Structures are given as C-alpha cells and as structure tokens.
Amino acid sequence: MTFxxxxxxxxxxxxxxxxxxxxxxxxxxxxxxxQFQPIWWLWFGWLGLWITGTxxxxxxxxxxxxxxxxxxxxxxxxxxWWHRHTxxxxxxxxxxEIWSLPLHRLFHCRTVVLRFAGGSTxxxxxxxxxxxxxxxxxxxxxxxx
Amino acid sequence: MExxxxxxxxxxxxxxxxxxxxxxxxxxxxxxxxTVVALVRDLFPAVLLTGYSVAKWRCCRYRLxxxxxxxxxxVGVRExxxxxxxxxxxxxxxxxxxxxxxxLLWLLRARRIRVSTAGLRRRxxxxxxxxxSRTRRLFSLNADRKARQRLPVWPVAVLSLTxxxxxxxxxxxVPLLRQxxxxxxxxxxxxxxxxxxxxxLPPLLSTAANAVxxxxxxxxxxxxxxxxxxxxxxxDEHLHLISGLFxxxxxxxxxxxxxxxxxxxxxxxxxxxxxxxVITAAGYGRDRGTRPVLIPAASTPQFHHTLSRLxxxxxxxxxxxxxxxxxxxxxxxxxxLCAMASAAVGRLWPPLTLAGLFFGGWWLLVRxxxxxxxxxGITDTAVSLCYPRGLALYRVQLPxxxxxxxxxxxxxxxxxxxxxxxxxxxxxxxRRRHRVWGLPFENVENLT
Numbered sequence: 001m002t003f004x005x006x007x008x009x010x011x012x013x014x015x016x017x018x019x020x021x022x023x024x025x026x027x028x029x030x031x032x033x034x035q036f037q038p039i040w041w042l043w044f045g046w047l048g049l050w051i052t053g054t055x056x057x058x059x060x061x062x063x064x065x066x067x068x069x070x071x072x073x074x075x076x077x078x079x080x081w082w083h084r085h086t087x088x089x090x091x092x093x094x095x096x097e098i099w100s101l102p103l104h105r106l107f108h109c110r111t112v113v114l115r116f117a118g119g120s121t122x123x124x125x126x127x128x129x130x131x132x133x134x135x136x137x138x139x140x141x142x143x144x145x
Numbered sequence: 146m147e148x149x150x151x152x153x154x155x156x157x158x159x160x161x162x163x164x165x166x167x168x169x170x171x172x173x174x175x176x177x178x179x180t181v182v183a184l185v186r187d188l189f190p191a192v193l194l195t196g197y198s199v200a201k202w203r204c205c206r207y208r209l210x211x212x213x214x215x216x217x218x219x220v221g222v223r224e225x226x227x228x229x230x231x232x233x234x235x236x237x238x239x240x241x242x243x244x245x246x247x248x249l250l251w252l253l254r255a256r257r258i259r260v261s262t263a264g265l266r267r268r269x270x271x272x273x274x275x276x277x278s279r280t281r282r283l284f285s286l287n288a289d290r291k292a293r294q295r296l297p298v299w300p301v302a303v304l305s306l307t308x309x310x311x312x313x314x315x316x317x318x319v320p321l322l323r324q325x326x327x328x329x330x331x332x333x334x335x336x337x338x339x340x341x342x343x344x345x346l347p348p349l350l351s352t353a354a355n356a357v358x359x360x361x362x363x364x365x366x367x368x369x370x371x372x373x374x375x376x377x378x379x380x381d382e383h384l385h386l387i388s389g390l391f392x393x394x395x396x397x398x399x400x401x402x403x404x405x406x407x408x409x410x411x412x413x414x415x416x417x418x419x420x421x422x423v424i425t426a427a428g429y430g431r432d433r434g435t436r437p438v439l440i441p442a443a444s445t446p447q448f449h450h451t452l453s454r455l456x457x458x459x460x461x462x463x464x465x466x467x468x469x470x471x472x473x474x475x476x477x478x479x480x481x482l483c484a485m486a487s488a489a490v491g492r493l494w495p496p497l498t499l500a501g502l503f504f505g506g507w508w509l510l511v512r513x514x515x516x517x518x519x520x521x522g523i524t525d526t527a528v529s530l531c532y533p534r535g536l537a538l539y540r541v542q543l544p545x546x547x548x549x550x551x552x553x554x555x556x557x558x559x560x561x562x563x564x565x566x567x568x569x570x571x572x573x574x575x576r577r578r579h580r581v582w583g584l585p586f587e588n589v590e591n592l593t
Contacts, residue, residue, distance in 0.1 A: 094263065095238065
C-alpha cells in the first residue's frame, strides 16, 4: 500500500500559514507601535513571505510526503529542506495512533504516529480514509506476526 | 466489541478542575458581600470544565479484543473531543501492565489499568478504566496466595523509618529550626524597637519545625502503607507484584524486559541485615511516583531466596575486581568533616556544626562501607557492579546484552596511582549510568 498527503492538506496548510503570518505580523507591529513607531512597509515583507509560502512552500510540502508499507517495514519519505527517508521495521512497531484537531477534521486530514522502542515518527496530513486503511493494515500485520 | 470506559474515567479526568470548585470558599474569606450572581460566576468555569470531562467520557470508546482463553489480546482506544486520539496496542507489545485500585475506585468497583510498551516515551501508553470483574478476567488477576512471596512487616517498618535518606535528613532540620526560633526569640525580646514582622519570626520557625516533623511522619506512613503486604509471584514469563494498603497496585511485568536488578541498602538497613531490590524494566516506572520495587526490604536469607524464586534465570556474576584507591571514596566526606570541624572550632552556631558533623560522619561510614564491598565483574552473560551512591550502597546486575557502553576514565592522579573509574551505560527507564571508582587499571584492562 502506498500513501501520500491528502487532498485536504493544502487547505489546512494555507489556513495555518495565513493565520501564522497574521498572528506574528500583528504581534511584531503592535510591539513596534508601542515601543517606537509603526513601520507600515513591513507589511509588504509579510505579504511577500505569505505569497512565497502559499505559491511555493505549501505545494512543495504536499509533494514531499510519500510512503509505502510492505510485508517488512513502513517506508516514509518527507521533508522540503531536509529530505528524510525513514524505515520502520514492522516487528519494531509498538503502538500507532491517529491524531486530529478541529482544523484537521475540517479539511478531512489525520496525522498517524508510529511508535517504536527508540522513538516515534509522524505521518502528517494524511487523508482520513488513507489513515484508517493504513492503521487497519498495520493491525492486520500485527495479528499475522 | 466497542464499549465505553467506566464512569471513573470522568471522575479522574475532572480531578484537575477540583481546585476551581474551591473558589467560592476563598471568596468567603474576602470582606466583599457574596451574591448569587457572584456564586454563579465563580462556579461557571468549574461546571464548564467538569462538563467537558463528562463529555470526553461519553465520547471515549474502547475496542477490547480478547484471546481464546479470555485474556487481554488487543485494545483500541478512541478518546478526546478537541484533540482526538485513536490508539492501537497489542498485548504482545506491552512491557508492563499496572492495575491500580484506589479507595475511590474500590467504592466504584472499578480499576485503572496503565499499559506501557518498551521505549523512550515519558508517559504511559494507554490508561484504561474498566470494571473490577472484567479487569480480573482480562489480566488473570487470580487470588492464588500460596505461590506468593510475602514479606514480614518489620523489614517494611525499618524501610519506612530509614529507607528515605532525604526524609531522615529532615529530622536534623527540626532541632535546628527550634533552636533558631529560641535564639531569635531571646535576641528580639531585648530589642524594644523590633517590629511585628520580626517578632513573628520565632513562632514561624517553630511552626516550620512542626511542619518538617509532620512531613517526616507522613513520609514514614506513606512508605509503610505503600509496601506493607507486598507480595510477588512468578507467572510463566511475567512477574506479578502486589503492593499497597489503601491504594492497591497489581503490576504485571514481562521478565524479558527487565534490564537491571539493583540491590539497595542504606547504612541503617545494612546494620540490621536488610536489603531491598529494585528492577529496571523497559516500559515500567516512567510516571512520576511509580516505584519499580521488586523486594521492599527483607533479611539477607529471605532476600536471596525470594530473588531466586522470582528471577531464577536472571544472569548474574560475581565481583572480580575490587577497588584499590580509598582516597577517592573518602575525600569528599573528609573534606566536609574538616569544614564542619573548623566551623565548630570557630564556634559557628553549635547546633548546625553538630548536625553537619553527624551527617559527615554518616556519609564517611557509607563511603567506607562502599569501598569495602565495592567492585566490578563481567562474564559472557552478565555485568555486575557494586558502588555507593548518596547514602546507600547499590549492587547492580545487568544482562550483558543491555550494556551499551563501558567507559574507563583515568585522571592524571589515577594514572600515577594505576587506578581508574569504570562507567557502564545501559538501556533502561531510569538510572542508565553506573560508576565504580578506584579500580586497578591493569585488571580492568585485562577484563574488558
């Protein structure tokens, strides 16, 4: 079985990115306004940052996550700046979880967490059905082993 | 088959909001008039958050799968409202299962089960609330008392009185505080201009002394009722430990996950011929307050007999190399004693220097005892260390497979003397480093 980031992930990423820019930008401006004077041209910088993130980083992030599960291990590739290939042998898996916050549920996304003895790895922003199928498959593999 | 957790889930989840229910009581202390509107406003956060806990309980679901003989095989937990979490856990991956029965859970006929897997996580993996009967069936908590290793009461009483060095240390603070309150009281009574704050110090210090004494008594009582009636039994490949007087804990530990067995003796216990054993098991002992105790306190023959019954196949080896450098063991306590002695000669507050001399002397005795009994040994299957730490002596047995790294360190002085310090690092939930000082370097080099 192969899996990638879900279709709703883009909406989640754009929403979070926009909120992040708004919150950080407002905080910085309020601070500058309180201490010194408002620097309005900074907003152009924030706008540029938002456009770059929306047009480049968010789609790149969506393309970066991919993985597959076979009879031996879970293979996960993710990362935009630092590309990471994670291999988790199935016998090493101890527990697995599915997380979701309200924003995740709005965009039909789930985060799957695979826990093993040495730590854990996350598969973010999977589609809800994909996450359910993945965990069902892991459960079945656990039964067989 | 899906089921809802027992109602105790809501009770324990809402426990963190109980302080909010105290706000109306605090308001009674204030001189402002108390109206119904103020009462409603004060109670609103508590009611809202408790209602949230109840809603969480109603949304939570367990999917328990039983094996052919009716025992626990697999569990899926779905919980949370805002942050929803679904967890899957298999019995084969569980390193330890702890079944807890507090007085409240006993009244509600429920049990709290903590399941942990081996790993670096700092929390329990899953916490379940089930009925008592279902818990007994799922985890085979039978009432077979014959095969249990039970301990007499008097070693537990000695452990309670002397086992916690910090608690015993508190006792030395009590006379200091009382003396300080008397000295300040005499001094301030001669000063007519002393304000109300200063004149309140002597009774405050006396109160602090009483509080410290009460704290020590509470520590003794807590240790006693935690370990009285402690029993242990080997069930196939699991250890079943039962402890607690008011809050009963049944702990099932997979023997294959035990990474270290430590024998602990304080000086007081050593003088009375008592020892305690603590295990390090992957997945057990993470939460604050849990004590991975295998034997709380027992006389030496009973200690060895119990350990051989519970862990007959646990690898062990003798100590083959003994320490040679006494200086490393006694330097720190001697330095402390010299400082206290010079303070005594300089007539610096006699009660404090007397307490310091007593503590330094005790510390020196523990270090001398550690030098006499200390050592290190290694075979094909096991590693064994004995060393003093704090005010207790530890004898540690490790399977060789969990020993990750051995470090041999020599300072310039040790190089001149031909001695070294050996540090063993291993995998475990707590205390992953063990260190023995002052071993002969040549012997260590040959052995490693």
